Structures are given as C-alpha cells and as structure tokens.
Amino acid sequence: EWAERGAAKIIKEVVDPTTGELTKHVVKMGIKDFKFGEQLGDGSYSSVVLATARDSGKKYAVKVLSKEYLIRQKKVKYVTVEKLALQKLNGTKGIIRLFFTFQDEASLYFLLEYAPHGDFLALIKKHGSLNEQCARYYASQIIDAVDSLHTIGIIHRDIKPENILLDKDMKVKLTDFGTAKILPEEPSDDADGNPCFDLNARSKSFVGTAEYVSPELLNDSYTDSRCDIWAFGCILFQMVAGKPPFKASNEYLTFQKVMKIQYAFTAGFPQIIKDLVKKLLVKEPNDRLTIEQIKAHIFFQSVNFDDGSVWDDDPPE
Numbered sequence: 001e002w003a004e005r006g007a008a009k010i011i012k013e014v015v016d017p018t019t020g021e022l023t024k025h026v027v028k029m030g031i032k033d034f035k036f037g038e039q040l041g042d043g044s045y046s047s048v049v050l051a052t053a054r055d056s057g058k059k060y061a062v063k064v065l066s067k068e069y070l071i072r073q074k075k076v077k078y079v080t081v082e083k084l085a086l087q088k089l090n091g092t093k094g095i096i097r098l099f100f101t102f103q104d105e106a107s108l109y110f111l112l113e114y115a116p117h118g119d120f121l122a123l124i125k126k127h128g129s130l131n132e133q134c135a136r137y138y139a140s141q142i143i144d145a146v147d148s149l150h151t152i153g154i155i156h157r158d159i160k161p162e163n164i165l166l167d168k169d170m171k172v173k174l175t176d177f178g179t180a181k182i183l184p185e186e187p188s189d190d191a192d193g194n195p196c197f198d199l200n201a202r203s204k205s206f207v208g209t210a211e212y213v214s215p216e217l218l219n220d221s222y223t224d225s226r227c228d229i230w231a232f233g234c235i236l237f238q239m240v241a242g243k244p245p246f247k248a249s250n251e252y253l254t255f256q257k258v259m260k261i262q263y264a265f266t267a268g269f270p271q272i273i274k275d276l277v278k279k280l281l282v283k284e285p286n287d288r289l290t291i292e293q294i295k296a297h298i299f300f301q302s303v304n305f306d307d308g309s310v311w312d313d314d315p316p317e
C-alpha cells in the first residue's frame, strides 16, 4: 500500500564515532523509511497519519492525498499551491515545516513537522476561553506568523482555529495552505507595511470558512491580504468569548451577520481586547488596522515583536 516510487534526495550528515569527523552523504529517502502509526486527523481531501523515521526515531505527520480523488474533485491545484507555499515558507517561525514530499501510484505524501498538542480550537474548547495573558501570548504569535507570510507574498485565506496547530512547546504553527494565494514575486508587502494586493483576486468561488470569511469577499468577491487580518480579529474575539463573533445555524445566515458586522461582546470581555477587535472587524478593508498598527496596539504594549521573544517565551500556565 505504501509502495515507493518517488523518493527525495537528502543530505545526511554522519559523524564518525572514532575520529569525530563529519561526512555528508546524499541518500534517497522514501515512504519505506518511515513506520506509520495512528491517524492524526482527517481533512476534506486528505488524511493525516503519524509516521516515525526508521533510522532516527523522529516523528512526523504525513498528509496522504489520493491522486484519483484529487483529479476527480478537481483539487490538484490546491495540492500544488500547498506544496509551493510550504516550500516558500520553510523555516519561517509559526508555520508548519514541510520536510519531504513523496508519491506512489495511488497517493501523494507530505512529510510535515508533527504538532503533538492538537489544534487551537481544541485548546479554546478545553478551557472555554482564554484569559488576557494567554490571549496575548497566542495572538502575538498568530499575528507575527501572518506578518511573515504576507511579507513573503502569501495570503493564507483560511485562517481559523482548526488551522492553527500547537507544536511540542505549545507554540503556534499555521497549517493548511491549500487555499492560499501565492502572489507574484515582486509586489508583496512594501516597506511601509502596506497590504500585499492581489490584483487577480476577483474570484467567483468561495474560499475560506463561513465564520471567518471577510465582508469584502462576500460583497465584492474581492480579497487581498487584509482577509487574513479580518480572520485574526475573529479568532481574537473567539479566544475570549469562546465562540466566533459571527455564527448562525447555517452558512447563509452566518454570511448575513458578517455583511452587517452583527456581533456582540460577551459579558466581562476585557476593554483593551474589545478596542482591538472593534478596529479589526471593520467592514471597509482600508479602515481596518494594518499588521504594523496591530502590533503597536496597547494590548501588545508588553510584547517585543523585534527581539524574537514572541517565539522564545514559554507559554503561560
């Protein structure tokens, strides 16, 4: 079932135990080099399985996609985008790492960094809601990761708690770049932090998830990097309220609420976060805070986004 066809060439570093000398070998790695374990999750067009490297014992999450299904459902484009986006983002803080890709007759395999602490939705559900300190800790990682991907010229377009995984240190790892938009090399975020505009962004098909979709996509079928900022506003609200700001019994009613910006803060919602959410859940994208302005908001006053501490600090209790 896991028969190998495609194999990735990797450079393996070996230290001679007697001389201590480091030598580099080019080796081919394939699916046979991994032992498959429990199923970690199920996506709409993939399943994700835990895999352990036979030589090092290192754990990975392998996303398995059926070629036949991808072709039948016309999803090949999504997989290509996901691979390209993850390759461009490799090594970026807050983004899940893609180590290798393989294929065999039936499937495509993405060998991803394993995030053992589940997703952010499960964390919010487990605790009901997060206090101000925890909300600040996770919100600062999420916005910093979004900043990085926009700077690289990628719009995620489906940021939601299920797509935010928690790594071994309980830190944020954005995943699921299947619906991302990769912008042409040149015009990305400029030095002044202006949004990266997607000139070909008019799209008839709905991209994203109802509860986190931006009003401009619903009203004008228009989207650019500011849709990720809208989604960030929804997630920040959800961290505190325990539920997304726009939620109804079906997608149509949810869309109505989004278009009317119809949401209500829960009792005891901290004033400082309320102020930030109000400036993010703004209908007109031009009036929405930019990432630079978000980072300068008083809620993040104690956070230093420049010295790496957002990623180095341990999570709060």
Ligand code: ATP
Pocket (backbone or CB within 6 Å): 040, 041, 042, 043, 044, 045, 046, 047, 048, 061, 063, 096, 112, 113, 114, 115, 116, 119, 162, 163, 165, 175, 176, 178
């Ligand atoms: P969607 O239906 O949201 O488009 P998808 O097919 O793109 O899903 P993912 O969202 O990437 O698939 O993964 C599905 C599930 O598998 C996730 O919700 C998560 O529970 C689990 N999962 C994915 N990647 C990892 C990982 N790197 N480490 C641990 N679990 C993971």
